[in-house]
Amino acid sequence: MNATVSSQYFSGRRFVAALRRDWRMNRDGWAVRVLAMLGVMALLETGLAWFVHKVVATDEAYSLGAAVAERTALSFLCLMCFSVFLMLGASRFHSGYGTPGMRLNELMNPASTLEKFVVRMLTCIVGVTLATALCWEVSDFLRGTMMRLWFGSASVADHVSVIDAISNLHLELTGATTFTLASLFGWQGVYALGSCFFPKHSFLKTMGAVCVVEFVYGMAAGFSTSMFFDPEGRQLNEHLSLSDFSWMPDAVTVFFVCLAVGSYALCYMRMREDEMIDRM
Amino acid sequence: MIKIENLTFVYPGRNKATIDGMSLELPSGGVYGLLGRNGVGKSTLLYLISGLLTPASGRVCLDGTDTRLRRPETLADMFVVPEELTLPDLSLKAFVKVNAPFYPNFSHDDLMRHLATFEIDYAMPYKLTSLSMGQRKKVFMSFALACNTPVVLMDEPTNGLDIPGKLAFRRFIASSADEGRTIVISTHQVRDIETLLDHVLIIDNERVLLDASTAEIGRRLAFVHTSDPAVAAGALYAQPAVGGISAVLRNDGSYDTEINLESLFELASQQPGELAEIFARS
Numbered sequence: 001m002n003a004t005v006s007s008q009y010f011s012g013r014r015f016v017a018a019l020r021r022d023w024r025m026n027r028d029g030w031a032v033r034v035l036a037m038l039g040v041m042a043l044l045e046t047g048l049a050w051f052v053h054k055v056v057a058t059d060e061a062y063s064l065g066a067a068v069a070e071r072t073a074l075s076f077l078c079l080m081c082f083s084v085f086l087m088l089g090a091s092r093f094h095s096g097y098g099t100p101g102m103r104l105n106e107l108m109n110p111a112s113t114l115e116k117f118v119v120r121m122l123t124c125i126v127g128v129t130l131a132t133a134l135c136w137e138v139s140d141f142l143r144g145t146m147m148r149l150w151f152g153s154a155s156v157a158d159h160v161s162v163i164d165a166i167s168n169l170h171l172e173l174t175g176a177t178t179f180t181l182a183s184l185f186g187w188q189g190v191y192a193l194g195s196c197f198f199p200k201h202s203f204l205k206t207m208g209a210v211c212v213v214e215f216v217y218g219m220a221a222g223f224s225t226s227m228f229f230d231p232e233g234r235q236l237n238e239h240l241s242l243s244d245f246s247w248m249p250d251a252v253t254v255f256f257v258c259l260a261v262g263s264y265a266l267c268y269m270r271m272r273e274d275e276m277i278d279r280m
Numbered sequence: 281m282i283k284i285e286n287l288t289f290v291y292p293g294r295n296k297a298t299i300d301g302m303s304l305e306l307p308s309g310g311v312y313g314l315l316g317r318n319g320v321g322k323s324t325l326l327y328l329i330s331g332l333l334t335p336a337s338g339r340v341c342l343d344g345t346d347t348r349l350r351r352p353e354t355l356a357d358m359f360v361v362p363e364e365l366t367l368p369d370l371s372l373k374a375f376v377k378v379n380a381p382f383y384p385n386f387s388h389d390d391l392m393r394h395l396a397t398f399e400i401d402y403a404m405p406y407k408l409t410s411l412s413m414g415q416r417k418k419v420f421m422s423f424a425l426a427c428n429t430p431v432v433l434m435d436e437p438t439n440g441l442d443i444p445g446k447l448a449f450r451r452f453i454a455s456s457a458d459e460g461r462t463i464v465i466s467t468h469q470v471r472d473i474e475t476l477l478d479h480v481l482i483i484d485n486e487r488v489l490l491d492a493s494t495a496e497i498g499r500r501l502a503f504v505h506t507s508d509p510a511v512a513a514g515a516l517y518a519q520p521a522v523g524g525i526s527a528v529l530r531n532d533g534s535y536d537t538e539i540n541l542e543s544l545f546e547l548a549s550q551q552p553g554e555l556a557e558i559f560a561r562s
Binding site for chain 2: 007008011013014017020021024025028099100101102103104105107108109110111112113115273275276277
């Protein structure tokens with residue numbers, strides 16, 4: 001037996017061949033998406049910084065208040081961009097299976113499901129995360145350059161990295177960075193799973209499904225909370241203080257890690273069960 | 281060897297099985313013609329053989345391994361050429377470069393030979409997606425056979441080919457068939473494959489109507505063209521043809537005729553019991 005097909009589940013040579021195949025077949029599409037992502041980020045970031053300068057700083061010296069406002073706005077934008085682009089990337093997890101012809105090509109490719117799964121993880125999850133971070137860094141550099149040109153070097157907020165952005169928005173919560181990263185990872189898993197069930201317009205359909213689930217959950221939680229805590233019309237904060245929720249970040253982190261692991265496990269099972277026809 | 285055991289398949293949302301309890305063995309080597317009416321499940325059977333569909337019951341094994349498991353070793357041993365192709369937005373060179381490493385017996389020389397048969401230029405500057413349907417088929421079939429997999433499954437391979445393309449296809453299959461390779465061709469274009477086949481399979485939903493080698497068919501049946509109404513009256517099957525009647529007779533050993541697949545197919549469809557009785561005799 002040839003070394004290329006020596007292992008039933010995972011072979012290094014076969015995995016490299018599968019990775020090379022996936023990359024070569026999707027390279028042009030990814031290049032266009034990354035450039036579009038960079039363009040959108042640079043436009044939004046520079047536009048937002050310019051807006052903050054014009055509205056908050058007016059024509060006075062770049063005050064501390066304006067600096068804080070700019071950093072907060074950029075941090076918010078950074079997290080927004082990461083949330084959207086990471087989910088868009090994850091929505092392409094199952095993109096090679098959209099039509100019967102594409103499915104046949106993927107399913108008959110002599111690599112194991114595990115190898116195909118890991119290839120997709122590397123491109124749609126890890127690769128997109130790295131590309132998004134790189135695009136943010138480049139767009140932040142562009143923002144700094146443009147702002148220096150417009151307003152002078154004294155009136156430009158410092159570089160805002162992703163970790164900076166998270167800590168800027170969660171100053172008081174211990175463990176907030178971890179749970180924010182965990183939530184991004186968890187939602188990536190959900191959108192990857194969504195792509196396995198919605199071959200077309202996967203991002204929008206998954207977002208719709210998530211909204212429905214969150215709406216139902218919100219209604220149920222609100223209803224049960226009012227029943228339990230508010231039988232006499234008192235507010236919830238009369239019963240509990242903020243310190244009662246100190247366990248929350250850790251619990252949310254664990255929840256999102258479990259959500260991610262569960263979603264990816266279901267993605268793998270779905271890939272293994274894929275057929276020429278859609279049974280959904 | 282491909283072994284089909286008590287295979288049943290039902291499409292979602294349908295009450296009736298497309299394939300119902302089919303059992304069949306395809307020994308290694310040779311060109312098999314898979315014939316049947318529209319909707320009897322020829323393409324479905326090819327997809328079931330290749331593990332692209334999950335049967336409701338039964339299984340298909342390739343050399344003892346259930347093909348539905350889609351193990352890399354099994355996938356590297358078979359190649360499916362579907363009726364409608366979706367090829368990536370790559371040049372032929374790039375396509376070969378990224379796909380050939382998965383097939384241990386891929387031969388670049390064979391690829392060049394097959395492409396030459398179809399008059400396709402390996403170094404063509406445009407992408408596969410810009411090719412016509414017929415050209416795409418030629419490229420894909422050339423790659424399929426260059427992979428030298430023991431099993432090649434083709435669904436309507438001559439659809440979309442022009443007349444020179446069909447002639448080239450016959451040369452192509454004839455030059456690629458060898459003792460170790462099983463080529464299964466599902467088609468309605470019987471004239472395109474008539475002279476290529478080593479074995480004929482005719483199926484309907486529930487039964488295999490005919491499973492016989494062409495040598496066996498030639499020994500048991502005679503395909504004659506006659507203008508004598510008496511011959512036609514005693515035939516197993518007869519139909520008007522240009523300049524006379526095309527008839528299928530029992531072969532008592534006095535005939536050595538070429539198989540007429542159209543007539544054979546009609547005979548199998550209209551008189552399956554009689555055909556089964558003829559082929560059951562040792």
